[in-house]
Amino acid sequence: MVMISKIKVTIDGKTIEVDKGKTVLQAANAVGVRIPTLCHDPRLEPFAACRVCMVEIERGKSTALITSCNTEATDGMVIRTDSEKVLKTRKMILELILSDHPKDCMTCEKCGSCSLQNLAYEHGIRESQFFEEPDGGIVEDSNPVIQQDTSKCILCGRCVRICAEVQQDYAIDFKNRGFKTETGTPFGMPRRDTTCVLCGQCVSTCPVGSLVEKQAVGKGRGWDFRQVKTTCAYCGVGCTMYLNVKENQVVKVTSKPGSIPNDGNLCVKGRFGFDFIHHPERLKQPLIKKNGKFEEATWDEALNLVATKLGEIKAKYGPDHIGVMSSSRCTNEENYLAMKFARATIGTNNVDQCART
Amino acid sequence: MSFGSGSMTNSISEIKDCKLIFLIGGNPTDAHPIIGLEMKKALKNGCTFIVADPRRIWFAQHARLYLPVIPGSDNWLLNAMAHVIIAEGLENKEFIKTRTEGFEELKEFVKDITPERAAEFTGIPAEDIRQAARLYATSEKSAIYYTLGITEHTCGTDNVRTIANLALLTGHIGKSSTGVNPIRGQNNVQGATDMCLPNKLPGYQDPSDPAVVEKFEKTWGVTLPKTPGDTASTMFERMYKNQFKAFYVIGEDPVISEPNQDYTIKGIKNLEFLVVQDIFMSETARYADVILPATSFAEKDGTFTNTERRVQRVRKAINPVGNTRPDWQITAELSTRMGYKMDYPSPKEIFDEIASLTPMLAGINYERIEHNGIQWPCPDTKHPGTKFLHEGKFPRGLGKFFVLPYRPPAESPDKEYPLLLTTGRTLYHYNAGTMTRRSEGIIHKTNDCFVEVNQADATELGIFDGEMISVITRRGQITARAEVSEKVKKGVIWIPMHFAESAANKLTKDAYDDVTQTAEYKVCSAKLEKIGT
Numbered sequence: 001m002v003m004i005s006k007i008k009v010t011i012d013g014k015t016i017e018v019d020k021g022k023t024v025l026q027a028a029n030a031v032g033v034r035i036p037t038l039c040h041d042p043r044l045e046p047f048a049a050c051r052v053c054m055v056e057i058e059r060g061k062s063t064a065l066i067t068s069c070n071t072e073a074t075d076g077m078v079i080r081t082d083s084e085k086v087l088k089t090r091k092m093i094l095e096l097i098l099s100d101h102p103k104d105c106m107t108c109e110k111c112g113s114c115s116l117q118n119l120a121y122e123h124g125i126r127e128s129q130f131f132e133e134p135d136g137g138i139v140e141d142s143n144p145v146i147q148q149d150t151s152k153c154i155l156c157g158r159c160v161r162i163c164a165e166v167q168q169d170y171a172i173d174f175k176n177r178g179f180k181t182e183t184g185t186p187f188g189m190p191r192r193d194t195t196c197v198l199c200g201q202c203v204s205t206c207p208v209g210s211l212v213e214k215q216a217v218g219k220g221r222g223w224d225f226r227q228v229k230t231t232c233a234y235c236g237v238g239c240t241m242y243l244n245v246k247e248n249q250v251v252k253v254t255s256k257p258g259s260i261p262n263d264g265n266l267c268v269k270g271r272f273g274f275d276f277i278h279h280p281e282r283l284k285q286p287l288i289k290k291n292g293k294f295e296e297a298t299w300d301e302a303l304n305l306v307a308t309k310l311g312e313i314k315a316k317y318g319p320d321h322i323g324v325m326s327s328s329r330c331t332n333e334e335n336y337l338a339m340k341f342a343r344a345t346i347g348t349n350n351v352d353q354c355a356r357t
Numbered sequence: 358m359s360f361g362s363g364s365m366t367n368s369i370s371e372i373k374d375c376k377l378i379f380l381i382g383g384n385p386t387d388a389h390p391i392i393g394l395e396m397k398k399a400l401k402n403g404c405t406f407i408v409a410d411p412r413r414i415w416f417a418q419h420a421r422l423y424l425p426v427i428p429g430s431d432n433w434l435l436n437a438m439a440h441v442i443i444a445e446g447l448e449n450k451e452f453i454k455t456r457t458e459g460f461e462e463l464k465e466f467v468k469d470i471t472p473e474r475a476a477e478f479t480g481i482p483a484e485d486i487r488q489a490a491r492l493y494a495t496s497e498k499s500a501i502y503y504t505l506g507i508t509e510h511t512c513g514t515d516n517v518r519t520i521a522n523l524a525l526l527t528g529h530i531g532k533s534s535t536g537v538n539p540i541r542g543q544n545n546v547q548g549a550t551d552m553c554l555p556n557k558l559p560g561y562q563d564p565s566d567p568a569v570v571e572k573f574e575k576t577w578g579v580t581l582p583k584t585p586g587d588t589a590s591t592m593f594e595r596m597y598k599n600q601f602k603a604f605y606v607i608g609e610d611p612v613i614s615e616p617n618q619d620y621t622i623k624g625i626k627n628l629e630f631l632v633v634q635d636i637f638m639s640e641t642a643r644y645a646d647v648i649l650p651a652t653s654f655a656e657k658d659g660t661f662t663n664t665e666r667r668v669q670r671v672r673k674a675i676n677p678v679g680n681t682r683p684d685w686q687i688t689a690e691l692s693t694r695m696g697y698k699m700d701y702p703s704p705k706e707i708f709d710e711i712a713s714l715t716p717m718l719a720g721i722n723y724e725r726i727e728h729n730g731i732q733w734p735c736p737d738t739k740h741p742g743t744k745f746l747h748e749g750k751f752p753r754g755l756g757k758f759f760v761l762p763y764r765p766p767a768e769s770p771d772k773e774y775p776l777l778l779t780t781g782r783t784l785y786h787y788n789a790g791t792m793t794r795r796s797e798g799i800i801h802k803t804n805d806c807f808v809e810v811n812q813a814d815a816t817e818l819g820i821f822d823g824e825m826i827s828v829i830t831r832r833g834q835i836t837a838r839a840e841v842s843e844k845v846k847k848g849v850i851w852i853p854m855h856f857a858e859s860a861a862n863k864l865t866k867d868a869y870d871d872v873t874q875t876a877e878y879k880v881c882s883a884k885l886e887k888i889g890t
Contacts, residue, residue, distance in 0.1 A: 145798035168397050197784060198802055199390070215798070228674035231661045231730075233654040233792075236541030237369065237391045238663025238730070243655055243674040250655055250674060260729050261369040261665065267390035268784065272798035276653065277678070279795045281637055283650035284679025294648065299682070299690075306605075306647050307694035309630045313603045320584050321601055323592045326553050327608030328546035331659025331671055333707035334684040335545070335552035336559060337699065338607055341688050342586075344579045345697040349556070349564075349586025353549040354609050 007075040012082060024068035024079055025053055035068050035081050036090070036119055038097075039156035041205050042257050043264065044165055046070035050156050051093045052119065056080040065089060091123050097154050099130035100179065101208070108152070110209030113222035116154060117208075136182055143191045145198055145214050145272045150182040152210040159183055159202035159211055166265065171196035200271045204254065204264065215272070216244075216252040225251065232270040233329065237261065239270050250277050310346065319347035326353040364547060366536035367500060367745040368665045368732065373398040374534040377405045377496035379489070381431065381520070382506020382879075386415040387784040389504075389540050389664075396502075405496065407489050409434060409481075410506065411779060411846045412809070422489055425846045428779045429766040429880040430479040431507060434486060435519040436761070437475035440467040441490035442526050448494070452528030456751070459758035463522060466760040478763070480846070494527045498534040505542060506781070509878040518759040525756045531747040541664040542782070548662030551718075551733075552711070555586030560715035576714060579697070589615070590869050596624030603630040607684055608651065610639040610791065613860055616878060617832050617867035634687055637791050650681040657683035659704045660726070662733070666743070668721050669730035766880040767868030774830060774882035776814065776850050780861045783853045790855035806856040808837040810885065814848065815841040818885055827886040828852065833863035836888065850883060 005020045011033050018027040028035050038050035048067040055068045058078040105111045136150030160183050163172050171194045172183055185194045203211045225244040232239040239262035244252045253271050257264035286302035287294040313322060326338035342351035372395040386393035406420040417423040426434055442448050443464050453460050472483035493499050507516045521537055529535040541547050552559050562569045570581055595601040597620055615621045625644045633645040642648050659671045689699035701707050705723045712718050720735035731742035770777050793799045808828055820826055822841040827834055845851050854861045866881040
């Protein structure tokens, strides 16, 4: 066992013990003190771009403002997260960010779950005291899953960093300078022509409405959705994800950092491959083949026919002329029942699934 | 087998702390993207990668050592690595003494399997094989990860045992961030195997054990059948020979997924009665007498078991689409109508019955996995689940070394069919494509069948990148777009399996591993022809 040494810090007048090596932000979160952030994602290296996580620390007789996300907590550190100086500075930082952000929350996909909107609300900011000129707009891209609006980008770099640090695909980066700075693909190429794999990790980490799921545009906002926690139905990794449901429709798929085993990450199939659920070609009614053609039937007709036919074949040839094949698409419970059906109902060990294919 | 149970020995969360990963016959960035991310984390943490694959996959480009192995020759590579480990005295003598058996036999056998001889069969320089063996044996925490590139061969079981030999030689097993780890391809393939096998009762319980049989007979109130059961492939063989009458297929599309499509279709046509239960009209469903419409995973409750043995909840998010029903309800209803009553209010009660009959799941119930899944074995409700297997002891007692000589694939390239065809998955699609090919975002990136061809082979045949060409084997022919590059080894071509209109399994051979009955999807001989010449 590696022993982690402990240090003592004082946060808002309360002295606590934390593991050495933690940042001020992590130390505060560990004791339930919330420091607002915009550019922070626990899956990424600290970046200290947004400056919203500023706190005040004692330094000799005076105090200093530091960014808590990338400053390591040291023994004896005295930290204030709610002093007047902190609040005033944070408010100004937010106003600076808002000076380059449109105030069209009423039509924004992110309204209600936007970190910037929430912070503006908390700090009572209606207008920015600075010159306002949000530029950019929706980026033309034929890809059907990711929509980017550069006017809403706050340059926190979370999309760029998750693409580089976690995905290691390096499909997007910062470009241009000053007010014209934005994120995007090289030379504004369509995503399909870049190293982008359409995983949508950039969308998932965007704290504002700059990157959104294109398929979900106009279909509802945070408060409209019921989030149902479930397990992805594609590969064997078994990512934990949330189906965002509105009026019996799955509108989008999300995850949360800390989820086991995927830590909030999803791939292109898990995040965007759910159209099949509501696809018009879904079988919706039992079908019975009559004279070579399928005809719709009721459940009673279909189930009775199957029960009768299987019963007849069992009686005529014996149970070992019948087989059951189940699937890894099905749940454990369903595989168990298929197995029980073969052994207990039919009376044969002829039961298998697709694990060999 | 070598240890006495089959599944990933270690956990996904341990990957990032591996010091060395030997990745053989697997392409996690495409087939298991989130495990790919964990491996990328390991890479960032300084983990050494050795990659053996006929294709220059993402991790091959970032590996310390890339071994472009000829498909079907993995046995030579692995046995030669064992040779080097023993010859250079790199084996873990203490581990071999206390926890294994059969070492002397292996030592004797691999004595002659020199890297030089292996180089002839594998196409890998002898020095690289030596280097791989040294790196694997001497790293502090080495883990082996493999997928279907190892198992989908007639010698698939041999391959797995040969891999296990390496772990037993070096003691890289039974500890965190080590182990022998097959990454399972499909969401619940682990759970399906746990529940549903012809020769085992749930949880790999032995149907020849009277105590086990008695337990099931008592709970179910029936006498268990005694005749040994058929695997899927022997069922298809019996269908083909007209010795099988009825087949009930749940959520599977064997016409697409089984090898040698013509043979499968002929067998299915011989049936008197075919019932298919699915969410779409599959290729198999077209031959059905009755189709029962099932719900998708979004419309039902239950559990999946992931590749690290974690039993996780699936939750109903929406009401069934149309007049569909969840598979468990359909099967239960059908059983009741056949005179054997299955009466479960919900999947929760089915799971409780499973747990009561299956020791390795006995401690799991829906309340316990409400927030996070639990990894089996979990013998009682106080047990936290098992992060990694084989600490201190193997289920079979001692780990067993297997002496496994090379067996050539059922079909090898020859004059007429000079190329070696191998198949696999892409990032954007899943298996038969039933789900992914109906997703707009996914078909945007790829939606047609392609064949990867090495630049040198393409030049020889006059094939250009992007050209539509014919891929022909002794069993059939498909048309695909040529993707010419250096990605795939010379003499090898690679085709994804997802596209019904150019089904890779029209080409593959129905030859099987004699233990698992897994088909040899990964090797057959083929030729390429230009269209219209």
